[in-house]
Amino acid sequence: MGANFESKYLMNKFFSKKLSIISFIFIPIIFLWHPNWLGFLGVQPYWPLFWLLPWSMINGSINGLIFGLFLGLILDSLTLDDSFTQIPGLIFCGFLFGRIKFHRDILVGHFRYGLICSFGSFLCGSLYFLQILVRNFSDSNFLILIPSLKNILAEVFLTGFFAPFICSQLLRMFKFSRRKLQ
Amino acid sequence: MLGIRRISTNRWYKKKNWILFAIFLFLVFVRISKGSFYKDLYYFISKPFWPGQFQKEIVLESIDQEYLIKLNLLKKDNLRLRQILSLQESSNNQNISAVVISRKTGSWWRQIILNKGSKDGVEIGNIVIGPGGLLGRVKDTSLFTSSVTLVTSPESKLGVWVDRIQINGLLVGLGDDYPSLILYSKDADIKVGDFVSSSPASTLLPSNIPIGIVQSIDETLKSKKTAKISLLAKPHVIDWVQILKVNI
Numbered sequence: 001m002g003a004n005f006e007s008k009y010l011m012n013k014f015f016s017k018k019l020s021i022i023s024f025i026f027i028p029i030i031f032l033w034h035p036n037w038l039g040f041l042g043v044q045p046y047w048p049l050f051w052l053l054p055w056s057m058i059n060g061s062i063n064g065l066i067f068g069l070f071l072g073l074i075l076d077s078l079t080l081d082d083s084f085t086q087i088p089g090l091i092f093c094g095f096l097f098g099r100i101k102f103h104r105d106i107l108v109g110h111f112r113y114g115l116i117c118s119f120g121s122f123l124c125g126s127l128y129f130l131q132i133l134v135r136n137f138s139d140s141n142f143l144i145l146i147p148s149l150k151n152i153l154a155e156v157f158l159t160g161f162f163a164p165f166i167c168s169q170l171l172r173m174f175k176f177s178r179r180k181l182q
Numbered sequence: 183m184l185g186i187r188r189i190s191t192n193r194w195y196k197k198k199n200w201i202l203f204a205i206f207l208f209l210v211f212v213r214i215s216k217g218s219f220y221k222d223l224y225y226f227i228s229k230p231f232w233p234g235q236f237q238k239e240i241v242l243e244s245i246d247q248e249y250l251i252k253l254n255l256l257k258k259d260n261l262r263l264r265q266i267l268s269l270q271e272s273s274n275n276q277n278i279s280a281v282v283i284s285r286k287t288g289s290w291w292r293q294i295i296l297n298k299g300s301k302d303g304v305e306i307g308n309i310v311i312g313p314g315g316l317l318g319r320v321k322d323t324s325l326f327t328s329s330v331t332l333v334t335s336p337e338s339k340l341g342v343w344v345d346r347i348q349i350n351g352l353l354v355g356l357g358d359d360y361p362s363l364i365l366y367s368k369d370a371d372i373k374v375g376d377f378v379s380s381s382p383a384s385t386l387l388p389s390n391i392p393i394g395i396v397q398s399i400d401e402t403l404k405s406k407k408t409a410k411i412s413l414l415a416k417p418h419v420i421d422w423v424q425i426l427k428v429n430i
Contacts (some may be wrong), residue, residue: 032284032295042288042359042418056200079291083337128290132336149357151289 019177020055023170024067027168028074045162047076047122053097053117053163054171061098068094084131087088087089089124093112096120118160125152201346259388276427278302280310285325287418290357292335294318294417298425299326307386309426313417315392316380317423328425333361333393341384342393347371350381353411354392359418360397360410370407372399378411388428 028045038044048071072087072096079086091162100116102109129148206260284295298304300323310330318332331338338355342363349372351365365372376396380387394411403406 032286034284034286034288036418037286039288044289079286079293084290126292132290148290149355151357155289 013064020174022112023173024071027071028078031075032078038118038158039089039151040158043151043152043158044055046117046124046155046156049093049117049120049124049159050163050166052090052094053113053120054165054174056094056097057100057102058174059098059172060093064094064096064098066094068092083135084128086124086128089120092127093120093123096123101135110164110168112161116162116169117163118156122156127153129166170180219335270311271417276345278304278425278427280304280328280425282421282423285418287332287334287359290336292338292355292357293333294330294423296330296423296425297326298327299324299328301325303427304425305329305427309387309391309428310418310423311391311426312417312423314395314413314420315388316387316413317417317420319386320425322360333413334359334417339383341385342378343381343383343389344370344372344376344378344396344420346373346376350383351378353378360412361394363396363409363411365407365409366405368405368407372396372409374398388426 025050034044036042052064052068052071055067069087072085072090075086075090097116126174127154132148154164202361203298207253212215235256278298280296280322281296282294283297286293291386294310294317296304296310304320306323306330310317310320316333318330318338320328321331322329322346328410333340333353333355334357335355336357337363338353340353342351342353344363344365347370347395349365349367349370351363353363355361363372374396378393380389380391380393392414394413395411397412399407399409
């Protein structure tokens with residue numbers, strides 16, 4: 001009887017821990033899936049930020065930084081551009097998001113997620129664009145300027161648009177799993 | 183019995199005189215509109231039987247057949263000439279058909295993932311073509327999949343050939359749907375509508391693979407001319423592709 005209770009408790013604990021890991025595993029899948037019907041001007045929202053924001057807000061800057069690095073490593077392995085990396089942007093966002101406090105008003109909190117993710121997406125997009133610019137500096141870099149600006153702006157808009165829905169749900173899930181663990 | 187019949191035959195128009203009035207109004211409308219209603223109705227009814235439509239289909243089919251025959255003759259001719267010049271040739275036996283299972287054609291990353299990998303003999307550097315022409319090159323393979331860098335990717339730089347003016351250029355992806363053609367000659371007489379194919383001098387691609395058409399030209403630079411290229415193969419809609427296993 002005691003052993004049965006203990007195994008049940010351990011299973012519960014394991015599942016609660018898994019909740020955030022399962023959602024973490026889904027990020028590269030969604031990143032690869034790239035559903036066109038969710039896009040705007042052929043651009044997708046920057047998916048990893050939706051997970052990174054709630055994770056960093058709950059677990060702090062250092063955790064955010066580490067998981068930003070992990071996400072960057074996974075996503076870089078999925079994209080073919082060897083010369084450019086998403087790691088700096090995600091590390092910086094993870095660290096930055098960890099320093100953000102929860103807001104008392106739920107509604108304001110929702111919109112805050114949108115704004116924060118938009119800013120994060122702008123940051124990541126700009127850092128990525130800077131790498132492309134530096135790499136192609138000798139070539140015709142001005143040609144890349146307009147499509148890249150379009151990419152950044154569309155990504156910022158979409159990330160900010162979807163963040164309030166996705167981030168608040170993930171935040172609730174992570175809080176729930178944390179409470180269960182304690 | 184007779185009485186009943188008489189009553190029913192005599193009074194039907196009195197009961198339904200509003201129908202008569204409606205028909206009258208309709209006929210007045212037809213008269214005023216000079217029969218346009220009937221003409222339009224006839225247009226739709228007779229549309230499937232128009233002789234012009236049928237003839238057009240026959241003519242188009244004949245043109246298709248003619249082009250196919252011409253294409254085959256030219257292929258044979260090309261093969262013969264290449265053999266005479268001792269150039270390398272490509273064979274259709276080495277093509278692998280594959281399905282696009284992941285597509286990133288917007289944003290920064292311009293790549294597709296195919297359902298054929300090293301298990302099926304796909305190698306890094308193989309050429310991927312779709313309906314229309316060149317899509318990109320295989321950059322990475324796993325056991326079951328292969329990742330293709332599209333021509334539109336900022337990582338992609340390919341040697342191309344503008345057939346009309348017989349000049350080589352460099353096709354550079356910019357991260358949008360229209361890669362840029364750079365011609366390192368200010369005097370190059372490139373025009374909108376010029377056809378761009380893979381260069382015979384390229385070390386990455388086999389020659390004569392259709393790529394795109396010049397859409398606009400930018401002449402603001404001093405030492406070179408650049409042009410935007412509209413690709414013939416559209417990576418955002420193509421589901422089936424061919425992987426060419428060609429040694430250049």
